Amino acid sequence: MFKIINMDIHALYKLYQENPVISTDTRTIPEGSIFFALRGEKFNANTFAAQALATGASYVVVDEANYVVDDRCILVDDVLSTLQQLANFHRQQLTIPVIGVTGTNGKTTTKELLYAVLSQKFKTYATKGNLNNHIGVPLTLLAIQDDVEVAIIEMGANHLGEIGFLCSIAEPTCGLITNVGKAHLEGFGSFEGVKKTKGELYDFLKRTDGLLFLQGDNEHLTEMEKQRGINHVVRYGFSSANDIIGKLETANPLLTISWRTHKEGEAALSIVKTNLTGSYNTENILAAVAVGLHFGLTKEEVNVGLESYTPTNNRSQITKTANNVVIADYYNANASSMAAALDNIAVIEASKKAIILGDMFEMGEESFVEHQKVIAKAQSIGVDRLIFVGKAFYEQREVADEFYQTTEEAIEAILRNPVSGCTILLKASRGMAFEKLMEVL
Incomplete structure (x- = not known):
């Protein structure tokens, strides 16, 4: 190679x-x-x-x-190929557990949660930021020093075969896929292409007899695992069939969850008050519980790690401004993450709500239909102010009052008619530069 x-x-x-x-x-x-x-x-x-x-x-x-x-x-x-080869050679000298994390949504948050938990007991190294591609993964591996006891490698992909290639460099001993959804469809071609590429992590774990942490209630992930017959699986989720069983207790807007192991009864429930918003993050939290327990942490150590984590980088991040409470979730957006964010704002208790959504990029031929679905879902929630921003949304401007082609136009509209006293969902692909909206909210 x-x-x-x-x-x-x-x-x-x-x-x-x-x-x-x-x-x-x-x-x-x-x-x-x-x-x-x-x-x-x-x-x-x-x-x-x-x-x-x-x-x-x-x-x-x-x-x-x-x-x-x-x-x-x-x-x-070739410099890039040499960097990748050097990283793989370094990886082969390591005798520590290497956890591979991928998925359509939530992989960076999950990686950070794993780090927060495992760091309670081990010298842990994790991917910095989102250095999760064919350059970032080698750089991450080469930053692992001799005193590291556990490594967490985030792996991203926007085209077929990429996760398999990253696995060949990082050689994870265990791993998890957070979920699979409609993202980067230009590169993957279809949702089945997404599943095939993300499933390359499962292929690697099957081939190397590695350990899989599986969201046992996700029908796509469980189907993908059954197709491969992985020997070592730890399941987490919400139903009683899982090894780790969790429940979202409250989300107003920060999450409180409860969890227990399959062997324990309701009396053994652990209650964790997190600094995360977004009900969709519940399963990411449970993934960190499953990983922490597998690596021998006590329930107390796991909970301390979970409660210590505070999100950054505009992922499920709550910001209180002078006039509003903003759920900043504009690092990235795709069909599945948009739906999850809208489900979350729908259940949050607030006297006034506003939703400001920006275009989802790289949606390929499905862009019009997927933006149409987002509009319909957002309208069904019934909030006090609903704003759509971007060229893809603007194509459907006849179905609602506030559509703007650019973020700058949205800023001008909000300056003319301010949003105040609201809990606001701010969600868009990174290229929409929605951080500019924070100045007027």
């Missing part, structure tokens, strides 16, 4: 051990790091090789010979 010119992987790994910091951005070159000169459609970091060395890098890895300036330059066939 990978090929290195002028230096075999063992020699490169030795240099990495002596300089165990990897950089791909010349704006932040740590002293003594190895700089990998990646290329993209609009950039070629080979051109910055000399600058990286001058700024403090010990070595640079390049794939264009004319940018080799001295013997600190390592010439390879």
